[in-house]
Amino acid sequence: xxxxxxxxxxxxxxxxxxxxxxxxxxxxxxxxxxxxxxxxxxxxxxxxxxxxxxxxxxxxxxxxxxxxxxxxxxxxxxxxxxxxxxxxxxxxxxxxxxxxxxxxxxxxxxxxxxxxxxxxxxxxxxxxxxxxxxxxxxxxxxxxxxxxxxxxxxxxxxxxxxxxxxxxxxxxxxxxxxxxxxxxxxxxxxxxxxxxxxxxxxxxxxxxxxxxxxxxxxxxxxxxxxxxxxxxxxxxxxxxxxxxxxxxxxxxxxxxxxxxxxxxxxxxxxxxxxxxxxxxxxxxxxxxxxxxxxxxxxxxxxxxxxxxxxxxxxxxxxxxxxxxxxxxxxxxxxxxxxxxxxxxxxxxxxxxxxxxxxxxxxxxxxxxxxxxxxxxxxxxxxxxxxxxxxxxxxxxxxxxxxxxxxx
Numbered sequence: 001x002x003x004x005x006x007x008x009x010x011x012x013x014x015x016x017x018x019x020x021x022x023x024x025x026x027x028x029x030x031x032x033x034x035x036x037x038x039x040x041x042x043x044x045x046x047x048x049x050x051x052x053x054x055x056x057x058x059x060x061x062x063x064x065x066x067x068x069x070x071x072x073x074x075x076x077x078x079x080x081x082x083x084x085x086x087x088x089x090x091x092x093x094x095x096x097x098x099x100x101x102x103x104x105x106x107x108x109x110x111x112x113x114x115x116x117x118x119x120x121x122x123x124x125x126x127x128x129x130x131x132x133x134x135x136x137x138x139x140x141x142x143x144x145x146x147x148x149x150x151x152x153x154x155x156x157x158x159x160x161x162x163x164x165x166x167x168x169x170x171x172x173x174x175x176x177x178x179x180x181x182x183x184x185x186x187x188x189x190x191x192x193x194x195x196x197x198x199x200x201x202x203x204x205x206x207x208x209x210x211x212x213x214x215x216x217x218x219x220x221x222x223x224x225x226x227x228x229x230x231x232x233x234x235x236x237x238x239x240x241x242x243x244x245x246x247x248x249x250x251x252x253x254x255x256x257x258x259x260x261x262x263x264x265x266x267x268x269x270x271x272x273x274x275x276x277x278x279x280x281x282x283x284x285x286x287x288x289x290x291x292x293x294x295x296x297x298x299x300x301x302x303x304x305x306x307x308x309x310x311x312x313x314x315x316x317x318x319x320x321x322x323x324x325x326x327x328x329x330x331x332x333x334x335x336x337x338x339x340x341x342x343x344x345x346x347x348x349x350x351x352x353x354x355x356x357x358x359x360x361x362x363x364x365x366x367x368x369x370x371x372x373x374x375x376x377x378x379x380x381x382x383x384x385x386x387x388x389x390x391x392x393x394x395x396x397x398x399x400x401x402x403x404x405x406x407x
Contacts, residue, residue: 004077006087007040010048015240016205017287018109024179064401073098081105085144093395106148110284111158113138118281146383152176155308179357191296194337201272203238210282217278229331238262269295279305293347316347
């Protein structure tokens with residue numbers, strides 16, 4: 001198989017959960033000995049993954065430029081993977097015209113429409129469902145899902161939403177969460193103990209609006225009260241792309257320390273007792289909690305923060321949307337070793353039972369290899385409608401921009 005990936009950005013596994021997920025998918029393809037080309041119009045960054053060292057060919061492509069047509073036709077991949085719906089919008093029609101037999105896979109990362117609806121509902125104090133159904137982003141993302149042969153969904157909550165609210169056919173959806181190695185007894189024994197850990201942490205890429213909002217809540221609502229209850233500890237804020245407004249929150253007197261980019265997230269998590277994240281809105285799965293569980297760090301968050309990551313109220317810490325309860329529970333767990341150990345064990349269970357890569361890899365590859373495109377596409381009539389010439393607005397907008405750029 002030859003796989004052509006169209007990236008929204010260069011993958012940065014040290015900077016974001018999205019970067020980690022993209023590399024997990026890439027590594028899964030590499031395990032099959034498939035040839036991989038990674039193309040993007042984004043600017044290179046210093047934190048990008050060393051793709052060439054992995055045998056992956058990186059390509060710079062242009063937006064709204066017909067040079068892509070010749071490129072994709074010459075490469076002639078069997079699989080095209082779009083990194084988020086915006087890439088399918090931009091390049092999907094070109095792929096369909098030049099490589100009609102390629103399997104087109106959309107990786108949503110998380111449902112942007114759901115995240116946006118929750119943000120708007122928070123700002124306007126309206127209902128999430130209303131914002132979701134009335135949003136242009138929703139219409140664009142759902143249309144992209146219908147046009148694709150297969151869409152990778154990271155959260156079971158989002159799978160259910162797509163099937164029930166938007167009537168997306170089950171055969172074009174595939175549940176693919178984070179793909180993690182099983183935690184072994186030997187590895188767990190190397191974790192720092194309760195006594196060897198200290199302080200509370202938060203980590204998140206600051207290009208991502210929910211992370212910025214979360215840090216503001218920590219600064220204004222949570223930490224002023226919590227530091228009085230725990231006078232001998234600090235809270236450490238980590239994350240890539242911390243802007244000046246984030247750095248200005250740094251205050252050693254208040255023991256609120258903005259540390260910035262973390263070179264090794266595992267080092268961060270193994271040295272802290274608690275990952276505290278009062279996430280107010282968002283979608284998908286939160287990579288920070290996967291990292292916490294993989295390193296024995298207990299997590300305290302909101303309903304949305306933990307969404308899609310546990311079963312039967314079995315969470316490695318506390319879930320609450322009440323800030324007063326979050327403060328009191330954080331204090332209790334931070335000080336009580338027995339309680340903390342119990343939650344740490346839950347994290348091991350979740351990684352090994354819900355996110356073990358071996359549960360998903362073989363099935364995913366089989367689904368790809370067994371797709372009969374003709375039959376598969378015939379069962380997705382809405383997708384056929386959306387590819388009809390009368391609805392190809394993205395194609396003609398792109399052609400208009402290209403012509404305009406020539407003048």
